[in-house]
Amino acid sequence: MRKNKMATLGAFIVIAIVIIGILAPIISPYDPNAQDLYNSLEGPSLKHPFGVDLYGRDILSRVIWGARISLSISFTAVLLSGMLGIMLGAIAGYFGGIIDEIIMRIFDMLLSFPDILLAIAIVAILGPGKLNLILALTIYSLPQFARITRGSVISEKNNEYVDAARLMGENDISILFRYILPNCISPIIVQGTMRMATAILVISGLGFLGLGIQPPTPEWGTDLSVARTYLRVAPHMGIFPGLAIFITVMGFNFFGDGLNDALNPRLKDR
């Protein structure tokens, strides 16, 4: 019951943030890049509920637009890495042997760069920018999707329905993608949800380091790195963009956690 409530809360948060992101042009009270240098660094007020930043830009509007940026990038990257990772993981798991060795060794290598370091390395190669960020995140998430898919395919492929399909004359590709994969989909969906949370953390982390989305585009992490310098005079700058990241990531984590329990009834008791 507790878990169900959390999943519902997570779903609610995710939906709310998605709507905020989509409707950003309509609901944001100001242009996120409109400057007002006379009122720079002012704290929260009725006119600007989250206060304004160094250039007098409305922080609420920047947080709202930030949702649009973070969600669109993380969604694109998770979708891309999901598709590629599922394909590679499925092939590795189904065919095994040398193909499996090659694919999984390459992913092991990628996984040897801990945490955000892999994303940093890729951005170091490609340079900052939106497209490069998507590419970096896609590569960053690929191994996880591939591993999960490979594991599920291996545990599914010895089932009788697979033999039955083979006897009916189905070829490998058809067996893999039409029979086996649909049965592996639930852990992959859970992984996708959790990956959204990680992707948002990485986007904002890179932004905070100055390696992500470049100013003046409103991005939560980038805005926080500016805020760090002005904490003493304008602490509000350091609060709201971070809160937005936290709530969004928590939404996806709650949702994924609940989804995991719902899709794997066996785990429910843990």
Add this chain to the structure above:
Amino acid sequence: MIPILFGVSVLSFLLLHLIPGDPARIIAGIGAAPEDVEVIRKEFNLDAPLYVQYISFITGLFNGNLKSINTQDAVIKEIIPRFVNTFQLSLFSIFVSSIIGITFGIIAAVKRNTWIDNLVMGFSLFGISMPIFWLGILLMLVFSLYLNILPPGGKGGFQHIILPGITLGVASAAIVARMTRASMLQVLNQDYIRTALSTGLPKGKVIVKYALKNALIPVVTVVGLQFGYMLGGAVLTESVFGWPGLGRLIVDSIFNRDYPVVQAGILLIAVVFVLVNLGVDLLYAVLDPRIRRR
């Protein structure tokens, strides 16, 4: 193991060559004179075949011939002290987060499905969702700017490591707590625990003496893995608190286009990460005799 280390070193080496365009021109920077580009091409041996360059990259790393573009110092001399700082920070963090995580994990498991359990698990979800650099900013706001009891950054005495150490450790504490709880629950359901309890031993003694020993084996793995992740993830904490670690050096070097430092720094962290994982595997076998027999 060896193939992975080799692959990781090749990948780090290739960093510079995977960048679209001429590496010499990239190092020289935009608008560099063609003569300068040629000087750099010579100096970095960029016209040699790739495998020759790879060998000179690796040997140069050890004999000091690989030099930082900015400071002209041997790269190894630049990255080692910074790595020691990162290692120090991660070590402190993992120590604090394991103690907190294991303690709360045990409490949650023993008090399963009570409000205490819910509270601990709720906090652990908070911990996992927390952007590390935001947590750092919040802690800095409270403890350095408002309460003024801890320094906001830099490296010095023990007080300097407290805030970054906690910042870096919160997510791990959350993960360790979840793992401890799950593993503890599994052990508490075993027959030998029921037997121990039915002989009339006090519950506290059974938990600490019999259950904990077995429950902690998988936790050790998680702690080890978390420590490895910290080495890579520390860069954000280092940035918030101005901790002079290796992650920060890598990021600064990316901005300065000091590629030898970037390559070597990333390589060092990856190698240590692989070694830590190997160590964890070995430790697991030592702790759990069942693994050794396989």
